[in-house]
Amino acid sequence: MARKPESRPNVSKDELLKYYRDMLLIRRFEEKAGQLYGMGLIGGFCHLYIGQEAVVVGLEAASKEGDKRITSYRDHGHMLACGMDAKGVMAELTGRIGGYSKGKGGSMHMFSKERHFYGGHGIVGAQVPLGAGLAFADKYLGNDNVTFTYFGDGAANQGQVYETYNMAELWDLPVVFVIENNQYAMGTSMKRATKSETLYGRGVAYGIPGEQVDGMDVLAVKAAGEKAVAHCRAGKGPYILEMMTYRYRGHSMSDPAKYRTREEVEKIKTEKDCIEHVRDLLTQGGLASDEELKAIDKEIKALVNEAAEFSKESPEPPLDELWTDIYA
């Protein structure tokens, strides 16, 4: 591991096990989704989150009940991390009635009001003002909820992001802007898209504080998340977290990823993997045995298989669903 042992924080076994389990669920779920895509059971676009799991799991650990989240089309991890049911997510991917949107949304468009997950948006950057709007509503209603608004380094170049920064700071909206900087906007590396050295630094122009975070380290993510959330809940307005992360797979299933070398990907996988990191903390610290972790692996595998089975068995939506949910 590239991380220094002294960076190991004082954290309980249960906490680490929860992160391990939650991140592993996302990874195994996504691998299974890739497999079902390969079998033709999932159609269209499918953007996998593999590699970035620490970002959502760490930030969920910094949130409280009532907080909201909204993201782009690379959204499966966010849904699993906030407690949405793997079966319902997978069945949406296969376009079945048991999916969160009854099969009418697909991979990019899922919602759960119950879990305060507001999508799942396919237009790059559009979720940023939408997330600030959720925060606007919370401030208007006078509660202390915070909205986590996720977007990528690609979306960070959309104009509406900066329109939103301006108003979010102007009105002190309780929104944490989470830039998941996985370093590639589809096939365009960050240095081919901007001369900015950091993305969080762009907040300075609007008076929004922020910082860069090791997004491959779930504990660093959680700590930064707590700081950002405290800022928002104190009524001080928005905060920007630039999560330095990496996606192992292509942009979507049909991306051969020729814009980066296999060595680059392998290096991150071996040196920075977020799940291996927590696994090492658990085993090297003597907190958990291999058997204990294997049991979790097995449990997650069973859960994912169950979700996959459900997503195959759940029927396609009845044909009259074509005409429902257009108007409330």
Place this chain on the structure above:
Amino acid sequence: MATQVLMPALSPTMEEGTLAKWLVKEGDAVKSGQIIAEIETDKATMEFEAVDEGTVGKILVAEGTAGVKVNTPIAVLVEEGETVSDAPAPAAVSAAAEKGEAPAAVAAAPVAAPPAPVQAAKGWPHSDVPEGVPTRTMTVREALREAMAEEMRADASVFLMGEEVGEYQGAYKISQGLLDEFGPKRVVDTPITEIGFAGIATGASWGGLRPIVEFMTFNFAMQAIDHIINSAAKTLYMSGGQMGSPMVFRGPNGAAARVGAQHSQDFAAWYAAIPGLRVCMPYTAADAKGLLKSAIRDPNPVVFLENEILYGRSFEVPAEGDFTIPFGKASILREGADVTLVSFGIGVSHALAAAEDLAKEGIQAEVINLRTLRPIDYDTVLASVQKTNRCVTVEEGFPVGSIGDHLASTIMQRAFDYLDAPVITCTGKDVPMPYAANLEKLALITPAEIVAAVKSVCYR
């Protein structure tokens, strides 16, 4: 248990591919996530990763094989101590088979034969105001302000947001006085940032509020149209009914006077094309008040298209009570037996002027004010056409893909046998709006053009 590795689909359109290269051989141990083969799709050469762990027991498809169908078993993975013979016989299930038969086409709405004659619309809500109620005269501007103020008093979750709506009292003074009554929390001045505040308002509608977004003009809403359509109109459907967007996008639409091409466009047909939106386009002050109150209460996103020239015109509006107009109910502003004129918004004033002129020549025109363009009150239009057997549509927008085009096609499909002449669509000209006074006049629809169209369908 041995597991089969199947030929994967690696793009939305892939049905078969070439197994270009194996990166493992029989007997190799494979880890989950390891790249085991390269596969050429219709788009690119892709690396193929193993999902399951195991040992490559047998390679079933040799590298270099082209035309390998998706889901064909290409290798078998075995667990420690297992042999290939333990593997289940190949029984790849095709995606199509698992999904079942393709669904039969949903029957389209009947379009062929003319249905039974539609009942003619009589009386409220097909009149401008309910019969016999006391009314008072007010401008469209006052009617819009009253509608917002009444709804904001009734529901604390309603708020107004836009450029210059507060301290400036509204670029067109529609929101005059609202800041004083409701304060800056509910009358929110924004920077000049249409896509930003349209997105924020849409998010706020998901968070439990009922935003009214004022665009200084709908020309500027083109900056924000992504949120109106992709975010507000589609979310209820995309969420399987979980989340709607109860909100109003309102502001002046269409030509004002001498403001040039970028500030003079009628967007009625654009928004009317979008499922999930409701679209209102009032003509009278009663329309403005009754429809805006309904729009604010509606659980769906409403595009509310006003008109700068109409803002200062006065009409009768019910003086008392909670006056609302239901969506999808056209009003008949003038009855006539010879020809049906269908219009909306400021087009109605041209249609009424034309009807006045036509009456002098003995042609009695029925003038229908659609009020809402989504839903459209087809029944009222069809009933009138069944009576008059002739129809001319009137609107300010561009001719291609106009509301008139849609009505003409609907009338042809549902009342063909009643028509004594083709439907004529009177629209603005197919040009960007010119600035020069004489050219602008030519570009806009005029009562004289409507009169000429009516004479044509009446063969006069």
